[in-house]
Amino acid sequence: MNMTSPDTLKSDTYAAQRARYEALYARGRAARRDFADAVGNPAVIDPALVVASETLPANWGTSMIVARGQTLRIIAGDKTQGISVLLYRADEPTERLNVGDTVKVQWSAKLHKGKLLYSDMGRVLASITDDTYSHHDALAGGSTTATNIRKYGHDQARHTRGNFILLASKHGLSKSDIPPCVTFFAPVSVTGSGAFVWAGPSVKDGDYVDLRAELDVLVFVSNCPHPLSPSMDEPSPVDLMRWKSPAALPDDFCRTSCEEAVRGFENTDALVGLGAQLAKGA
Amino acid sequence: MGINREPNAVGYDFTVPAGKPWSHIVRRGEVLRIVDSEGCQAVDTLFYKAGDASERYSAQDTVREQGSPYITTGTQLLSNEGNVMATIIADTSGGHDTSAGACSAEANTVRFGHETKFMHSCRDNFVSELARHGMTKRDIVSNINFFMNVPIEPDGTLAIVDGVSKPGDYVELRAEMDILVVISNCPQVNNPCNDFNPTPIQTLIWNG
Numbered sequence: 001m002n003m004t005s006p007d008t009l010k011s012d013t014y015a016a017q018r019a020r021y022e023a024l025y026a027r028g029r030a031a032r033r034d035f036a037d038a039v040g041n042p043a044v045i046d047p048a049l050v051v052a053s054e055t056l057p058a059n060w061g062t063s064m065i066v067a068r069g070q071t072l073r074i075i076a077g078d079k080t081q082g083i084s085v086l087l088y089r090a091d092e093p094t095e096r097l098n099v100g101d102t103v104k105v106q107w108s109a110k111l112h113k114g115k116l117l118y119s120d121m122g123r124v125l126a127s128i129t130d131d132t133y134s135h136h137d138a139l140a141g142g143s144t145t146a147t148n149i150r151k152y153g154h155d156q157a158r159h160t161r162g163n164f165i166l167l168a169s170k171h172g173l174s175k176s177d178i179p180p181c182v183t184f185f186a187p188v189s190v191t192g193s194g195a196f197v198w199a200g201p202s203v204k205d206g207d208y209v210d211l212r213a214e215l216d217v218l219v220f221v222s223n224c225p226h227p228l229s230p231s232m233d234e235p236s237p238v239d240l241m242r243w244k245s246p247a248a249l250p251d252d253f254c255r256t257s258c259e260e261a262v263r264g265f266e267n268t269d270a271l272v273g274l275g276a277q278l279a280k281g282a
Numbered sequence: 283m284g285i286n287r288e289p290n291a292v293g294y295d296f297t298v299p300a301g302k303p304w305s306h307i308v309r310r311g312e313v314l315r316i317v318d319s320e321g322c323q324a325v326d327t328l329f330y331k332a333g334d335a336s337e338r339y340s341a342q343d344t345v346r347e348q349g350s351p352y353i354t355t356g357t358q359l360l361s362n363e364g365n366v367m368a369t370i371i372a373d374t375s376g377g378h379d380t381s382a383g384a385c386s387a388e389a390n391t392v393r394f395g396h397e398t399k400f401m402h403s404c405r406d407n408f409v410s411e412l413a414r415h416g417m418t419k420r421d422i423v424s425n426i427n428f429f430m431n432v433p434i435e436p437d438g439t440l441a442i443v444d445g446v447s448k449p450g451d452y453v454e455l456r457a458e459m460d461i462l463v464v465i466s467n468c469p470q471v472n473n474p475c476n477d478f479n480p481t482p483i484q485t486l487i488w489n490g
Contacts, residue, residue, distance in 0.1 A: 010479075017471055017478040024394065025441055094420050099342075100383020103440050105392050109381070110438030120405075120419075122388030139351055139381055139434070141342025146364040161362070176336045178362070180424050190434045194350045227346060264392045 028107040031258035035114030038253040040130030041210050041245070045073065051242040058235045061163025061222040063171065064242065065090050066213040068272065071129060071245040074184060074221070075208045077236020082186035082226030084142040084160045086179065087117060087125045090216040093173060095119045099138050099180040105260050109190070111136040111182060114257050116264060117211070120179075123268040124261075125217050127254035129245070130210040135187035135200035140228055142181055147227035160222040167220045184209050186226040198228045205236075212245055212254070214268050287313060287454075287488050294487035300480040301402055301469030303411035307332050308457040308487060313371065316428055316465075317452040317484040322445035324430035324468035324475035325483055326384045326404040328412075328422065329359060329367050332460035335417060337361045341380040341424030351434055353378040353426055359455070362423075368455040375451035379432035382442065384408060384425050385470045394472040407466035415462060428453055430468070430475045442473045 051070060056062050066072045067090075074083055089095040098120035103109045105118055113131040116124045142160025149155050165175045185207065187200020211219075223238045225231065248255045248265065255265045293312075297319075298304040308314045316325055329339035343360040345351045353359075357370045383389075386405035390398040408422050429447040434440045469480050 014478045018474065020394075021473050021478075028441075029439075094418075098383060098389075100381065100424065101386070101389045101392075104382045104442070105389060107441050108438045109434055109440045118389070118392070120386065120388070120422075122386070122390075122392045139342065140346040141340070144343065144364055146347075174336065175362070176338075177420055178423075180340075180342045189436055189438070190351055192436055194352055194434075196346065196349055196351070260392050263396065266396070267388070267391060 025107065028258060028260070032108070033114070034112060034134070035253060038114060040113060041071070045241065045243045049244045051244060053239060053241045056221060056223045056238045056240055058237060059158040059224050061167050061220060062240070063167045063218060063220050064240070065216060066211070066219050066242055067216045068213050069244060069247055070242050071210050071212040072219060073208050073210050073241040073243065075206060075239035075241065076133070076185045076203050077238070078203055078205045079233045079236040080185045080203045080238065081229035081231050081233070081235050082137070082183040083238055084181045084183045084222040084224065086164060086181050086220040088218040089119060089125065090218045093171065093177070093218060095121045095123070096179055097125060097182070099182060103138050105264070109138050111138055114254055116254060116261055117182065118264060122264065123271060124214040124264045126211040126213055127248065128209060129212045129254060130208070133185055133203060133207045133209065135185070137183040137186035137188035137226065140188050140196055140226070142183060142222060143224045143227045151227070158224060160224045163222040163224065164220055171218060183226050186229070188226070188228055196228060198230060212248070214248065215272065291488060292486050293489040294485070296485050298465060298467045298483050298485060300482050301467060303407035303464070303466050304485060305411050305415065305462060305464040306485065306487070307460060308463050309460050310457050313454050313456050313488045314463060315452050315454045315486040317450065317486065318375070318429045318447045319449060319484050320481035321447050321449040321451065322429065322477035323447070323481045323483055324445070324470070325428040326466040326468050327426045327428060328408060328464040330462040330464070331361065331367065332462050335415070335421065335462065337363050337365070338423055339367060339425070341426070345380060351381050353380050366458045367461050368457050370453060371456050372452070372454035375429065375447035377429065377431035377446040378453070379427040379430045380424065381434065382427060382430070382432045382440065384422070384466065385468065390472060398472055401471070402469035404466035404468050404470070407469070408464060411464050427475070442475050444474045445477065
């Protein structure tokens with residue numbers, strides 16, 4: 001007869017759960033790296049690999065499908081002050097970028113080369129396979145009517161929220177389908193006293209971020225200045241290039257960056273039926 | 283001029299069992315108190331404008347406009363339309379998050395291992411509670427995690443750490459419009475957000 005009291009069992013479970021979490025967090029901290037040494041992508045993409053290119057003017061938004069097997073290169077200019085992005089699974093747009101999970105799963109609010117953009121369903125929508133700037137925002141959102149009025153003194157300028165609402169409507173979605181976004185080339189940090197600051201190197205002409213689609217994704221891009229940017233300049237046009245890129249191999253540095261990434265890719269592979277092939281090294 | 287929040291003036295008093303969802307309309311001017319009855323219990327909370335749920339709480343707008351990622355006394359909870367939905371008028375504990383989202387079965391598999399998929403989660407609570415109001419998973423956007431301690435460090439490090447709320451700590455929100463408040467009394471046992479032991483909470487509403 002088991003004489004262990006319920007209270008003892010409860011406290012054993014508690015200790016085991018706590019130890020398990022603390023070990024996970026320790027491994028998460030140990031796995032942290034900036035991936036500067038990881039082999040990224042060519043600075044110049046072979047024109048034969050380019051599927052499509054589009055230039056997005058200052059303050060406008062655009063949308064596109066980036067298929068699995070393709071990478072979206074977002075190319076900034078020296079007046080870029082943030083490029084806000086949303087991602088949805090193309091064949092099931094109820095599955096979409098989840099910024100909360102993205103920062104929580106990766107134990108960090110910082111996005112850079114090697115990091116993943118997660119959906120709300122525990123799958124990887126895109127991997128950041130290269131990044132020449134490394135300062136991006138996942139916390140503070142895009143511009144709105146209110147931020148434009150404060151910054152410019154009028155409400156005549158386009159803003160990220162308006163761009164996203166337009167784009168959503170063009171894809172059968174609505175303003176209810178706009179989750180929190182990520183903004184690339186937006187150097188936002190949180191100080192030790194808990195305040196947001198905009199502090200980072202200047203964006204150089206040609207700085208780029210590569211987002212490799214791990215599923216077919218619908219991408220919204222808004223070229224409006226981040227609301228915390230102090231600059232009053234008109235933002236540079238942004239070049240958006242889709243190019244054919246190899247799928248993530250078993251030893252891919254994004255896939256293997258940490259145990260959470262491995263599991264996120266396992267979930268993703270299961271959806272596209274790749275699990276068995278990858279297990280065989282195909 | 284405050285409203286009378288003596289116990290005998292309370293208009294609504296409910297105990298949300300451990301791990302369960304709850305929702306209620308809070309009218310403009312009413313005060314909702316959420317009590318962490320036993321301490322260290324995350325309370326995941328969504329807000330919608332009553333009558334037009336397409337207007338809902340926006341974490342990114344809220345934190346950016348106040349210049350800080352943490353929710354505490356004085357925080358105005360902003361909607362996706364930039365309107366103030368509610369104001370935090372009291373907070374006896376601090377340590378409230380709005381950047382780390384709600385737990386889900388699917389994210390659990392990534393964070394804690396595939397074997398944690400079939401465990402109760404806030405997202406599942408939200409889905410079932412929102413269904414009562416004609417909404418679906420698509421309508422779950424950003425939420426507040428009251429009593430869930432998620433410091434964000436200057437290098438970006440972000441992790442759920444031990445809560446700081448003691449038994450009986452509470453937050454009070456004054457509704458600035460009629461709002462539908464949807465709570466998941468977080469069932470998570472894979473991280474310290476509930477001290478690995480989900481417990482009941484209490485919701486109280488004073489009618490102003």
